[in-house]
Amino acid sequence: MATNDWYLGQKHFLQSPEWREFQHKLGNDTIEVNGALGIVERGKVSKLYFPYGPCVEQQSGFFEAVVEEAKTLGVDYVRVEPRSGVDAEKLTALGFVKAHKNIQPEVTAVSDLSVGFDEIFKGLPSNTRNAWRQTEKKGVTFSESRDVQDVQIFLEMLHSVAARTGMHPHPDEYFQYMAQTFFPSGAGGLFFAKVEGQVAAAVLYFQDDTTMYYAHAASFDEFRKLSVATTILVYALQEACARGLQFFDWFGVAPEAFKTPKEEQFYASWQGFTNFKLRFGGSRVTTLGTWDLPLNKLKYRLFRLLVR
Numbered sequence: 001m002a003t004n005d006w007y008l009g010q011k012h013f014l015q016s017p018e019w020r021e022f023q024h025k026l027g028n029d030t031i032e033v034n035g036a037l038g039i040v041e042r043g044k045v046s047k048l049y050f051p052y053g054p055c056v057e058q059q060s061g062f063f064e065a066v067v068e069e070a071k072t073l074g075v076d077y078v079r080v081e082p083r084s085g086v087d088a089e090k091l092t093a094l095g096f097v098k099a100h101k102n103i104q105p106e107v108t109a110v111s112d113l114s115v116g117f118d119e120i121f122k123g124l125p126s127n128t129r130n131a132w133r134q135t136e137k138k139g140v141t142f143s144e145s146r147d148v149q150d151v152q153i154f155l156e157m158l159h160s161v162a163a164r165t166g167m168h169p170h171p172d173e174y175f176q177y178m179a180q181t182f183f184p185s186g187a188g189g190l191f192f193a194k195v196e197g198q199v200a201a202a203v204l205y206f207q208d209d210t211t212m213y214y215a216h217a218a219s220f221d222e223f224r225k226l227s228v229a230t231t232i233l234v235y236a237l238q239e240a241c242a243r244g245l246q247f248f249d250w251f252g253v254a255p256e257a258f259k260t261p262k263e264e265q266f267y268a269s270w271q272g273f274t275n276f277k278l279r280f281g282g283s284r285v286t287t288l289g290t291w292d293l294p295l296n297k298l299k300y301r302l303f304r305l306l307v308r
Contacts, residue, residue, distance in 0.1 A: 012052035056085035105252030109282030157218035
């Protein structure tokens with residue numbers, strides 16, 4: 001995708017005012033350094049964390065300023081996830097070390113919406129196109145909701161998925177705070193797939209001026225044969241194109257190649273949903289991942305020993 005560099009140079013949704021408000025609802029303090037949103041996370045080892053930040057336009061003087069802010073806050077380390085404009089060599093020279101794991105995905109898939117929905121649809125696998133064409137025949141309809149109360153429908157499905165797969169989702173309050181923060185302003189919402197009026201699948205999305213983000217999804221198992229988990233995402237792509245957005249971010253996939261056996265082992269469980277997301281035609285986009293700058297070096301060293 002020719003626009004990868006441009007895409008990575010922009011602010012991510014996790015750097016938005018809405019994400020800041022969401023963090024406040026979760027009980028976290030926040031600050032801004034050069035316009036980059038930092039989240040203050042207190043605990044036995046405290047940190048100042050910049051999710052998917054800073055972006056290029058925020059980097060002039062950022063690293064010097066963030067150290068001063070962190071010292072004032074009394075945190076033990078700084079955590080950053082720059083998307084572009086800096087490389088691993090520079091971060092290392094500044095004293096940063098690669099975190100023990102990436103907090104936000106290091107690799108995502110991004111669909112370029114500028115080609116239009118018809119062109120995107122042509123590139124989908126034949127079985128996905130056929131499933132989409134048969135939705136009306138199968139009694140499947142799609143809709144959107146920004147009603148905060150409708151997050152309860154999504155949670156019911158999420159609990160069903162958790163019971164079936166053993167996954168451990170965020171607490172209900174996490175998604176309720178999301179709905180309260182994002183839905184009224186249009187910064188997020190729910191897409192629903194219904195079968196003869198009964199909700200079968202849902203996608204919780206985020207949206208900013210340029211991009212729609214696939215955040216969370218869930219479905220009821222009894223509707224699996226109707227491919228609603230697939231066709232609802234075709235609907236999401238169609239909606240994103242209709243709104244004049246430039247990108248659809250699938251929010252995390254496994255890398256195409258692995259640097260180490262340990263990395264390959266870590267991503268083994270990602271292959272299923274990676275293949276699922278890539279079937280919609282997105283291209284992999286790679287960032288530097290998560291990096292830490294220890295300030296209290298003893299506490300940080302003990303922290304790394306514990307998480308290892």
